[in-house]
Amino acid sequence: MASVTLTGSSSSSHTTPSLLRNNACFTRFNFTRRSFQPRRNTAANYAVQASLGQNQKTPLQYRKLGDSDLLISEITLGTMTFGEQNTEKEAHDILSYAFDQGINIFDTAEAYPIPMKKETQGKTDLYIGSWLKSQPRDKVIIATKVCGYSERSGYIRDNAEVLRVDASNIKESVEKSLKRLNTDYIDLLQIHWPDRYVALFGEFTYDYNKWREGVPFEEQLKALQEVVDEGKVRYIGVSNESSYGVMEFVHAAKLGGLPKIVSIQNCYNLLTRCRFEVDLVEVCHPNNYNIGLLAYSPLGGGNLTGKYLDPSSEAAKKGRLNLFPGYMERYISSYAKIVTAKYVELADKYGLSPVQLALAFVRDRPFVTSSIIGATSVDQLREDIDAFLTAERPLTQEIMQDIEYIFKRNKDPAID
Numbered sequence: 001m002a003s004v005t006l007t008g009s010s011s012s013s014h015t016t017p018s019l020l021r022n023n024a025c026f027t028r029f030n031f032t033r034r035s036f037q038p039r040r041n042t043a044a045n046y047a048v049q050a051s052l053g054q055n056q057k058t059p060l061q062y063r064k065l066g067d068s069d070l071l072i073s074e075i076t077l078g079t080m081t082f083g084e085q086n087t088e089k090e091a092h093d094i095l096s097y098a099f100d101q102g103i104n105i106f107d108t109a110e111a112y113p114i115p116m117k118k119e120t121q122g123k124t125d126l127y128i129g130s131w132l133k134s135q136p137r138d139k140v141i142i143a144t145k146v147c148g149y150s151e152r153s154g155y156i157r158d159n160a161e162v163l164r165v166d167a168s169n170i171k172e173s174v175e176k177s178l179k180r181l182n183t184d185y186i187d188l189l190q191i192h193w194p195d196r197y198v199a200l201f202g203e204f205t206y207d208y209n210k211w212r213e214g215v216p217f218e219e220q221l222k223a224l225q226e227v228v229d230e231g232k233v234r235y236i237g238v239s240n241e242s243s244y245g246v247m248e249f250v251h252a253a254k255l256g257g258l259p260k261i262v263s264i265q266n267c268y269n270l271l272t273r274c275r276f277e278v279d280l281v282e283v284c285h286p287n288n289y290n291i292g293l294l295a296y297s298p299l300g301g302g303n304l305t306g307k308y309l310d311p312s313s314e315a316a317k318k319g320r321l322n323l324f325p326g327y328m329e330r331y332i333s334s335y336a337k338i339v340t341a342k343y344v345e346l347a348d349k350y351g352l353s354p355v356q357l358a359l360a361f362v363r364d365r366p367f368v369t370s371s372i373i374g375a376t377s378v379d380q381l382r383e384d385i386d387a388f389l390t391a392e393r394p395l396t397q398e399i400m401q402d403i404e405y406i407f408k409r410n411k412d413p414a415i416d
Contacts (some may be wrong), residue, residue: 059389060102063369066262066292068235070141070187072105074363075388076294077381078374079106083123084113085320085376091127097378099135101385107265107294107372108181109145109192110156110173115324118155122180129182141187143294145239145265146173148193149214165195166215167223174227189227190237190265195220200240202330204275204415217248221258228259237263237294243279250289261291268295268368270304270343270358271336271414273407281367292369295362299373299384300414303331304358306344336414342406350399353387360391361403 061074077098082091095106112124125144132140147156150163157163157172177186196214199206227233238245238261246264253260264284268276276293284291299305307315308322308331316322321332330336347357362371371388375381395403 062104063292065188065235065294065369066237066290067260068188068262070105070235070262072141072370073103074370075103075385076105076107076143076370076372077103078296078372079108079124079128080112080114081320081374081376082113082127083120084115085323086127088127088130090377091124092131093378094375094381095128095131097381098385099140104139105141105143105187105370107143107296109147110177111145111147111153111192115327116153121156122176125177125180129180132182137183142181142183143188143190143237143263143265144177144181144186145190145192146170146177148191148240149195149197164215165191165220165223167219167226170220170223170227174232178232185231186233188235188237188263189224189233190239190263191220191241193240194238194242194245196245198240198242198245202328202414204412217245217252218256218258221249221252221256225258235259235262237261237265237291239265241266242275243283246280246283246289246291250291263292263294263369265294265296265372267297268293268362268365269298269300270361270403270407271300271331271339272297272412274412276367284367293367294370294372295365295368296372297328298362298371299355299358300336300340301328301331303328303336303340304343304354306340306354308332308337309341309344330414334414335410339406339410339413342410343403346399346402346406349402350396352391355384355387356391357395357399359384359388360393360395363388363391364394 062071063074064070065072077095086094106128108124108128111121113120146165146169147153147163148165153163154161157169160169163169174186174189178184193200194214197210197212224233224236228236236259238249241264249261252258266276283289284293301321302319303321307313307319310316321328343357344354347354359371362368373384375384
C-alpha cells in the first residue's frame, strides 16, 4: 500500500471563524463551563495539519463485518457520484487512489448514481466494472444494494411498475448488477431500504397511518438464499433499517435456517445520531446479533465540512446540496446549519479541521465497522483520508465531553 501524504486541503472544508462571528444566526457558543478562546491562525485552523510521511504505511485498521469472513477497511469508498458528478476516468482515478491507500471495500447500488433517474441509472456500476477489469478481484470487496419498495422507480426493472423485495426483483437485480459490475459474484448484497413503510431520509418519527403490508421477512430471505446458493452473492445485509426490521430478519433466519444479515448501512454522523444510538446499538452489539454498521454520510452530505455556512462561497455553490435542490435539504434548511456552526467552532477550539472532527467522531464509535466516505475528486478523497487518519485516535475525553455538551442540547437537528 502506498503512503498517504498531505498535499494541501481542498476548499470543501474551509470556513473562517469570521463568518461565524459576523452572521447573526451563528453566535459564539461556549461548549463547556471552561473559558473558550478561538485560535488566531485561521489558515491553519481549517487545514489538515499533519502528514503521515513518505515512508509510513497507511495505518488503516481492518475489521470483520458481523458474522462474515469479510475483513474490511475502516473506510469504505462510496461511489454514488459516479456517472452524475464524475466521469468514468475520474471514477477510475478515485477508485485507484482509494485502493492504493488500503481501502478494500467499495459501496454501490443498482439505483446509482444519485439523484436517481432513468437516464443515468446503472452508470456507477459500469464505471466500477470497467475499473475491475484490471484489478485482482479477490482483493476487492464489492457491496451493492437492491432497491426497496418504490412506486417511482419501475424503470429499473424490465416489467414492473412497483419495485418490491421479492424473488423476481432480487433475481433480476442481481443478474443485472453482475453484468454491469463485470464480475461473477457480489461480496455483500444489501436491501437498500425496506419493503415495508419505515420513516426514512429525514422523517424522524414513525407515521402510524402509513403502515402497509410488506413482503414477509422469510420470503425476502428465501429469495436471497437462492442467489447465495447459486454463488452469486456471498453475504447479505440491510440498509436504512430499524431495530424492528433487524430483529425480524434475524429471527426469520434462525427459524428457517436462512442466511443471516451481517451488516446494516445506516446514516450516522454528529447531526444524525439518535435513531441508531437509541436501540440499534444494542440490537447490533457483537454479544447480541453481531451486525456491523457501515456508517454512511459521516460528513452529513458534506454539511459538516462547514462549506454550506456561507451560501455564497464557491465550495457551497459546487456542493451537491445546492447542485440538486431538495437533496438532503434537511441539512441546510433546518436547525442543523446552526448546530453545524457549533461543531465547526469546536473543531477550531482544538486545532482540528471540521472534517477531522466529524470523521474521527464516527471512526471512534465502538459500534462502527466502517465509515462510508465519498468524494468527487482525488484531492477531496485525499483530504478526507488524511483527516480520518491524522486526527488523534481516539479523540480525547475533553473533546468528547464538548461534543456531548452540544449533542445533549440539540439532539438530532437534521429532522425534516
